[in-house]
Amino acid sequence: MAEAILGDHDQYSCSICLDLLNDPVTIPCGHSYCTSCINECWNTKEHKGTYKCPQCRHAFNSKPPLNRNTILAEIMEKLRLGTKLHVSEAAQSLAGPGEIACDFCAGEVFKAVKSCLECRASYCETHVHPHYNVPALKKHKLVKATVMPICSKHDKLLEVYCRTDQVCVCMHCLMDDHKGHDTVPSTTERDEKQMKLADNQTKVKQTIQAKEKDLQKMKMDIASHSDSAKEAVKNSTRVFTELAKFIEKRSTEVIGKIKAQEKADLDQGAKLQEKLKGEITELKKREGVLETLLQTDDNIHFLQNYETVSSSSGSNGFQSHSFKPCCSYTDVSKLVCELKERLETVFNQEINETFRKDIYSDESLVVDSPGSACWKGIPSEMEPVTDDDECGGSSTLTFNIKIGDKVYVKPSVKTPKYLWGSVNHKSIGTVINVQGETVTVDFPEQEG
Incomplete structure (x- = not known):
């Protein structure tokens, strides 16, 4: 024990x-x-x-x-x-x-x-x-056990603290070098400084606790964000799968309708062709009768048959026929192309804009233009161009860059972050492509 x-x-x-x-x-x-x-x-x-x-x-x-x-x-x-x-x-x-x-x-x-x-x-x-x-x-x-704190000058124990010079001294130092200084016993100074250190330690512990709470919250936020991303992937996969099935189904339906309509139109066209062929045959017969009567030398025969042949020889009894389909396949192709363009617009602009909207304030843009390839700029340095701007006005609009926008470098920008290249304040360009964080701008005066 x-x-x-x-x-x-x-x-x-x-x-x-x-x-x-x-x-x-x-x-x-x-x-x-x-x-x-x-x-x-x-x-x-x-x-x-x-x-x-x-x-x-x-x-x-x-x-x-x-x-x-x-x-x-x-x-x-x-x-x-x-x-x-x-x-x-x-x-x-x-x-x-x-x-x-x-x-x-x-x-x-x-x-x-x-x-x-x-x-x-x-x-x-x-x-x-x-x-x-x-x-x-x-x-x-x-x-x-410790090394004895001895005064190097008097070879005496250091047991007094001089607040004036902020050093530890011995009792003999109080009679010469530190005479008249503000001095206290080392234990007294230790007690006061220990209390301050204890307060500092408390504050440090409180700061550590606050930081640990921040870290814990950050971990939860990151985990929540990760879960949100996984859920978005899951939902996007499901929606895209459904969309693909929907497009495939509608594609089959549209193609089926086109083929069915084509058959109906072809059947109608075939009937019209047969009818026209019959009318042509009948007209050729009448033409033969007329030709025979015109070739006769017997005046009495000609006059006796004229009225009969004349009344039935015209083409007024036949209607005019033309092929008129129910719809235009060109219009169908145009609608399908417009649908494709709408989907591309949603993906290239609206969805990509969602990913870019939070980084426009900090990230830079790479602006490509003929004659000044890979010119770099940041959104805060760029402005949209309006009709007034082209007449010398100034725009204060807040905008998100998209295809078709006319842009230029703000007059207030003296030197762009990534320098000018071949572009200047008067350069007005049209955004012709937005892909990810890259914006391609056509500056006409920089062509070549």
Whole structure:
């Protein structure tokens, strides 16, 4: 049990003397200290009349009661016993490079575990014990093994902070270089700066929490956006499949109607042709009769048959016939082509515009024109041209670039982001193609 406790040695140290708790007491905030350490802390001039926990800085209106922690006291006794049993083992830890060495070891130098601010020396587990047992040494301030903060000029311990020069100094420095400066004990300055650092730490934690919330929200937004894209792909696939089936069905219907109408028209044409052939045959017969009568030499025969032949020889009894189909297949082809163009317009302009509308404000455009190929511009540098503009007016319209628009570089633009090339302020071009983020503009004066 003692060995398990020994493993948590620092956990049972007094934060004031940094030694194992001696006669431990617990104050209302829950922290424990040596009875003598907390009393001495609260009785110093700096803390006279104020009662704060040295660790959490919790302030009390009056001096709180110091309740002896019996369980903790028993643990300390076991820990001290365990420490004594393991001194010889711990003392075998030699000081390595960069570690604090014991100032009292002869021969093999062992690693220091404590440093005394009064003696200005560091001690291993073996040589530190007099500070626990000798009454005069028990009053010394022990800290974790550290390099002694010594004044390079006076060879004294640095224990005062000069606020004027913002450096740590010794007591002798107060009499010469730092005489008359604003100075305080290092512990006082540490307490104030520690409170500021604690506030900064709180703010940093709050900022981290806010950033983590932003990150979480961003992850949710990205996931939602991804789900939306997947749903759009799913719906688009379904709609395009239905559209393809619809177009195929309508195509079959239209082609069937064209063929049916063609058959009806051809049947009608065939009937008309047969009728015309019959009329032509009848007329040829009449022509033969007329030819025979005209060729006769018998005047009496000619005169007796004239009225009969004359009344039946005309063509007034035959109607005029012409082929008139019910519809024009040219009109059907035109309507199909118009449908194709409408679909292309929807895909090339409206759908692509949906993808481009959020990037026009930041992205650049590549404008190609004869004589100034790959001229680059950004939408904010371009303006639409109206009839007034061609007469010298100025446009303030907000627009989305589309095929057929006349555009030019705004007069307010001194130097385009991607320079002029062969284009200038007077160059007026017509948008002849919009594909993705590329706009092709025809500048007539730049042709060739």
